Amino acid sequence: MPQALLPLIMNALVAAMFVASFLTIAYLNPAAAKARWLALSYAFGALTPVSELAILHGAWGEPLTMISSGSLLIGLVVMSPALSLFYGKRPMLIVATSIIVAGLSYRWLTWDATRGSFWNEMAFQVFFALASGLCAITVRRHAPRSALNTVLFGIFVLTSLHFLIKPFAASHFGTGSTKQAYAGSLYAVISQMTTGVLLIAGGLILLITVLQSVVQANHALAHSDPLTGLPNRRALQKSFEMIKLQRRGSETPVSIAIVDIDNFKRINDRLGHDVGDDVLRAVATLLDHNRPAIASVARIGGEEFALVLPEQNEQGAFLICDALRLLIAEIRMPGVPQITVSIGVTQALHDELLTDSLRCADRALYQAKRAGRNRCELAGQRVITPLGTENGLNNHTNGPHQSGLARSPLQLNLGNDI
Template structure:
């Protein structure tokens, strides 16, 4: 068995591994459509292997050689479609279709050309290189590119250059003189080896990218409240803690805000749980729109919500909370779906130096309880943790922090 045949056998095994790996992702995660296309792409290695192994035993192997070319080009076409599906960008059907059709048509006319001809080699290899260029364009069309994605771009560029360099290598050392002699040539061994390395490298990177994104999607799903579309308690605890640490390390302020829909049980009892669910979803969307992109916004359970706003002080947080409160209260009847106005209450606490997230939220909750006790539909501000709100000094400090209308200081912690 020639060296090229051994390398070809290894490539077939590698192809089978990738078919299994991408197939597993496609089955495990139904939404991973790109993985299905990649599994189809790597399944073409079996067709290529069968055709190339049959060449030495055929009197006229030009048909098998052309079939191998078409199968490899098909694999690249399927892989590019898979990349576009995965990155959720538009599939370049026109450029892919034109390249595929032109390459198949033009290469029919090269079958009678000498195998060591540079012109034939460039016509044969150029479509492979151009398929990689289209792949690069697909990856770059995705705006949320990360290190692995950019590494794949570099690898695709290297692959394109490798294919364009093969005709010059064939011209320098010879490619076997005939289709039957191809597998026994040194060129075939080098071509199959370099191609195998690139297939493995490209496949591994695409597999890593898809695995990374599937894990990220599953993490997002496990940390998302399905009703409001906001983070759930688990997601909030993790992301808010990360934001708190970053703010403290950078010496930036941070504010915690807790919110509660007033008389929510009455809404459920009067209008039903479906209407209650709509109110929760509506309030969640309103909260998300009221704070900037830095904010970590979550539904903590029931009608309770929480926000951590890093890099912002009390003035910004109170303004956003007041805006959200007024927007909910002033919703027209046809949007809110209830006869009476829907109102909400807010509690705000400013992060103190070295304070934990749990204590910060506890103080925001105390402020929220105070807002409820004072008639609801208002924003209440918690005093600094170093001050006792039951002392004259603490009460004075709280009053100073909450000088705006509807912003009430906390003096006692109430239940309910």
């Protein structure tokens, strides 16, 4: 049995498994669709050991010999644009294409060169070294800085150096007098095993990177609103819990506000859902760009948004929210009537659940709606009723406070400075 038979079989199987893995991840996770380019790179690479095995069993030699050397070169070069696309960068296509054309042309022009010639082998391996070096440069230029990408960069550098060392091994051990004899040489074993180990190591790092991107994308999807890009209610809950941990043992206040777009159903019904979506995005953008730096804003459903305002009591939160209300009223969209919002504000009690604070803010919001919309309402001082009483809603001990359409100059200035 030829010495290189087992390494060739293993390289073919491992490359096929990487192809299947990247394609499966891309199919199941649209956010990782660009992993298909990585699969293409390994698919080309898999043709090399498959061609070698076919030649070993007497298949047509010359075309398969060209496929054997050419496919590995193409696979290595394709890895560079595949990585660029995966990282969302522009591929270095001119450089990649030049390496492929030059490498295949050299192989064709030296087809009848003497096997085992050191300088011929060195010139041929230079193109593989350039391909691996291009991948290393791509990782350095286009991949975000991380320990994982540093390891990947190192693997491509080692792979490039490995191709430059191979001619010395070929000269020392011999490559066999024919292509069929190559598989029985010690050099074939060394060449296949070292190349296979390095490409497998790179493939494993890439597989981890792709899976990591899938996890991050799914996490972002689970914690953000796809229409507005704002955090969703789940993310707001985490933000609120983090604030509670930070203020544990202190008297630092935190307030909650619910912002509801007035007459939004009328906008959807009269102007269409596309316009309604534009209105939602416009309001979301304004809230996000004008909130205090330490505050959090989220879309919690429909036309409702919620604000978590650390270090603000009800009065401070009222001023902030009323300033936001006035800014929203200044939004102008062609064909859309003036956009206004109603806002309910409450100060969260110590160790209170977010759901309790939102219920209280929601009651203040409905007070604003009943009072004519386009205004803020304060919940006022309150206590939490036992579970099961009033469906878990909060009692108000003071009457609500509200803002009308007109504000004093002092309040307007305070709001516009937010």
